[in-house]
Structure formats: C-alpha cells, structure tokens
Amino acid sequence: MTNARAYTPQExxxxxxxxxxRYRAAGGFGVDLLNRLGGSGESLLERxxxxxxxxxxxxxxxxxxxxxKGASQSRRLVPDQxxxxxxxxxxxxxxxxxxxxxxGALVELPATTAFLLRTIQSAAAEEGFDxxxxxxxxxCIQVFAAAGPLAxxxxxxLGFVSVRLGLPGGLHKLIAQVAPKLSxxxxxxxxxxxxxxxxxxxxxxxxxVFSGYYREMAHVxxxxxxxxxxxxxxxxxxxxxxxxxxxxxxxxx
Numbered sequence: 001m002t003n004a005r006a007y008t009p010q011e012x013x014x015x016x017x018x019x020x021x022r023y024r025a026a027g028g029f030g031v032d033l034l035n036r037l038g039g040s041g042e043s044l045l046e047r048x049x050x051x052x053x054x055x056x057x058x059x060x061x062x063x064x065x066x067x068x069k070g071a072s073q074s075r076r077l078v079p080d081q082x083x084x085x086x087x088x089x090x091x092x093x094x095x096x097x098x099x100x101x102x103x104g105a106l107v108e109l110p111a112t113t114a115f116l117l118r119t120i121q122s123a124a125a126e127e128g129f130d131x132x133x134x135x136x137x138x139x140c141i142q143v144f145a146a147a148g149p150l151a152x153x154x155x156x157x158l159g160f161v162s163v164r165l166g167l168p169g170g171l172h173k174l175i176a177q178v179a180p181k182l183s184x185x186x187x188x189x190x191x192x193x194x195x196x197x198x199x200x201x202x203x204x205x206x207x208x209v210f211s212g213y214y215r216e217m218a219h220v221x222x223x224x225x226x227x228x229x230x231x232x233x234x235x236x237x238x239x240x241x242x243x244x245x246x247x248x249x250x251x252x253x
Contacts, residue, residue, distance in 0.1 A: 007231035020245040026216035030149030044191040060183035063113040064175045070114035094207030101196035116214050123218035127226045145178045148185030149213035161221045
C-alpha cells in the first residue's frame with residue numbers, strides 16, 4: 001500500500017466521481033437481471049420453501065467459513081484472472097448448480113461463495129492491498145454486507161465501506177454479523193435457480209451478475225480505503241462525500 005501524497009481537491013473529487021460511477025454500474029447489473037426474471041428480490045425469496053428460508057443464515061455462515069479457506073488457497077494455486085474470465089467461470093458454476101434445481105443450487109452455494117470472495121480479494125489486490133493481511137481479510141468479508149445486486153439501493157447504506165475498528169470475537173463475530181444480510185442475497189440467488197434446467201440458465205445469469213457486482217463493490221470499498229490513505233483524508237469524510245454523489249439530484253441511474 002502506498003503512502004500519503006499530495007492530492008489536489010480536484011483529484012479527490014475525480015476519484016470519488018469514479019467510485020460513484022462504479023457503485024451505480026454495479027447496481028445496474030441487478031436491474032437488468034430482475035427484468036429478465038420478472039420480479040423483485042423480495043418476490044424471489046418467497047419462492048423458496050419455508051425450511052430453506054429458515055436455514056439460510058446458518059447455511060450462509062457455514063459457506064463463508066468454508067469460503068475463507070477455499071478462496072485463499074485457490075489464489076495461491078491459480079493466479080488472479082481478468083474480470084471477464086472470472087465472470088464466465090462464475091456463470092459456468094451457476095449453470096451447473098442450477099441444472100439440478102434447488103438441490104443442486106444448495107450444493108453449489110459454498111463454492112460460489114468462495115469464488116465471489118476470491119473475486120473480492122482480487123479487487124483488493126488491484127487497489128494495492130495484500131489479501132492475506134488480517135485487516136484486508138476482515139474488509140473482504142465486510143464487502144459482503146453490501147445491499148446485493150437485486151436490491152433497490154440508492155447508496156444510503158454504505159456500511160460495507162465503514163472503517164472497522166475491531167470486533168470482539170474477531171472474524172467469527174464479523175461473519176455472524178454479515179451472514180443475515182448476505183443470506184437474503186444468496187436466498188434470491190437460490191430461488192432464481194430453483195427450477196431444474198431453466199435454473200441452469202438463471203444460475204449462469206445470476207452468478208455472472210453477482211461476480212460483477214461484488215467485484216465493483218470491492219473496488220468501491222478498497223478504492224475508498226486507498227484514497228483515505230494516499231490523500232490523508234478521514235474515511236468518514238470520504239464516505240459522506242461519496243454518499244452525497246449517490247443521493248444527489250444528478251445521481252439517478
């Protein structure tokens with residue numbers, strides 16, 4: 001990670017404008033997908049059987065813990081790929097899981113979660129951070145607290161870019177905090193894949209969207225963190241200025 005340097009106010013504004021553009025573009029992925037699926041994120045969840053909905057948070061916590069090991073190990077064995085390659089691999093995984101309907105999608109869930117986490121780690125590395133550093137590991141999990149690609153999001157909830165000052169209980173506590181929100185997002189993914197055969201097409205589309213969404217959100221998170229260090233500006237101030245861009249009169253997608 002580079003040290004602080006002299007940023008002009010115009011340079012900081014340009015960086016924040018670019019991050020706001022990435023944020024809005026990430027949300028656009030989900031809008032297109034929902035139009036194709038014919039519904040809202042909430043209506044997708046209602047398609048899941050009640051026992052599956054009830055067990056989503058626990059399944060998500062398990063998937064995150066498995067993902068932490070799998071993502072780091074895979075990065076040591078296989079170098080990071082270009083975003084387009086990552087998204088195609090993710091789509092193939094979604095198609096394989098969706099081909100068998102809901103049972104296949106449930107089996108595929110931990111692998112996809114690990115792949116998404118690796119995508120987040122890759123974005124962190126591109127922004128100049130070491131994904132193996134403990135603080136960066138925490139931040140990678142924190143990115144999963146973003147609203148999700150199928151949510152209506154005007155930038156009001158930027159908690160996923162907030163500074164983490166440390167949590168009693170460490171990583172396990174953070175996973176427990178992130179899992180409820182992520183479980184809703186992953187539940188929408190499962191619902192889209194619930195119909196065999198047709199679920200293969202939906203699974204490919206959903207995973208393609210999810211991979212792009214979380215990569216962009218990771219760039220927003222770590223780009224903001226990088227800017228705070230390099231420009232020597234408080235992260236809270238930068239977050240507030242980013243929120244203004246997302247919610248201002250010219251922020252409509």
